[in-house]
Amino acid sequence: MKKVRILVALLSTMMVLAACGNINTTQQSPSTTNKKKTQTTGQTDSGNYQGVITNGHYLTSKSRGVTNDQDANQLNLKSFENGLLNVSKKQFKPSKYVFQEGQYLSSGTVTDWLGRKSKDNPDGLNPVDNGQKDADKRNPLYLQAIEEQDYMTQNGNDLKLGGITIGIGLNSVDYYTKEKYGAQYSTKISDEQMKTQGREIAAKVLKRLRRTKGVGADTPIVIALYKQAPDDSLVGGTFFSYDVSDGNALGNWQAINQRNVVFPSAGGTSESGTSNDESNFENFKTQVQNFFPNLSGVTAQAQYQDNNLAGMNVTITTQFYSETEIISFTEYLAQVAPKYLPAGVPIDITVQSTDGVQSFLSRDAGQRKFTTHVFGSY
Incomplete structure (x- = not known):
């Protein structure tokens, strides 16, 4: 049995491994x-x-x-x-x-x-x-x-x-x-x-x-x-x-030659070539959870091209309700992410709660610093 299903527009920050990166603000006119x-x-x-x-x-x-x-x-x-x-x-x-x-x-x-x-x-x-x-x-x-x-x-x-x-x-x-x-x-x-x-x-x-x-x-x-x-x-x-x-x-x-993996992996790392990347992610996760206990989960999806890391999407689920908490947490992530997450690849970080996306951080392959955006209630 077949049916036509319309794809729901999903935030690319949550799912797209291959399209990580910042948007250049210099736009050509149509x-x-x-x-x-x-x-x-x-x-x-x-x-x-x-x-x-x-x-x-x-x-x-x-x-x-x-x-x-x-x-x-x-x-x-x-x-x-x-x-x-x-x-x-x-x-x-x-x-x-x-x-x-x-x-x-x-x-x-x-x-x-x-x-x-x-x-x-x-x-x-x-x-x-x-x-x-x-x-x-x-x-x-x-x-x-x-x-x-x-x-x-x-x-x-x-x-x-x-x-x-x-x-x-x-x-x-x-x-x-x-x-x-x-x-x-x-x-x-x-x-x-x-x-x-x-x-x-x-x-x-x-x-x-x-x-x-x-x-x-x-x-x-x-x-x-x-x-x-x-x-x-x-x-x-x-x-x-x-x-x-x-x-x-x-x-x-x-x-x-392409594959997708999830960090942390169930039962430890089994995929070849991912151990260092998962170790770096675990250090990032531990650092973040130690400073901010109100987190429901920290996971990542990583894509490998020819056994080399090509990009990573990190999803952090929080229990924050205060705007100041979200701002402080986002600023903290911008400081620790470059220290612990793999260098040289595009990385997106989405901070979300049950109410939706709270903030977003992104870094292109050639950059070290993350750009950030906090979604306000106004």
Whole structure:
């Protein structure tokens, strides 16, 4: 059973590992690309894309948020979307391309593609239902999500399609019920199955895109494969490979060595290459909790690229109610964070309570000091 779900706008400070960093306050003015209809947003940071505004409104995606009806891990949704941007930057540099939300795949098209192949849905990219209910005998749903991103080139007052990126979200676990409203069961999908199915699906998606009106026969198309994290995971999933095609075939898949971890880890550090980073985080956590006892928890999500720490998001849950407490705590964090947290990588720190976000600290990769903001009640 499929349904269209609209992604809830989440604070990127809480979930996005790859998009850590400060915003440059020097903003370019929006530039007009069509005197009557189209503008670009301008850039606040050279590492980010300009977007497209049409008729005074941001041009939204035609299919964003369409997924199969089983993704209970909200971290997957944000990691998928932001991770796809990072893959796109390998092929489409923000200095040369303008980002446009997907305009070629409609929500109806993506909904059909995400379904099982059947007489009623011949376009389904998931396998036919073989009628089996046992975890090891049934045909699982491999494909969970498809997202399109368009990249435009600007020539004078015109924007022209310069490339497309497609993200293919694949299940590591397929959750199902044997009867309507019944107990939940699951089928585990091996990495090898996921890779094989993902590449087969990618080849079909590429051929269908080439037949889509407005997509050129030689328009560069990037297809990236994403491993969904299980529903009970404390982190989102990661992309594990991508390919670029200028024609009708794929055959040069590039591996993406990426993983997400949580600090403190359950039962101690088991991931290779994370022990020093977790030790530094534990020292930071101890220091903070010693000075401010009214804390409900201090955790971090860290992302590793090629076994090197690429970014960290720290979440601190407090029981503060006084504005002066929050201000004092935020100022203290700005002093101790550079001493204990890993240097040389972007780090975001979110201070929150049951009432919402109270303050936010951020540091880019090339900086030592943190910028801070306390959210007031006015």
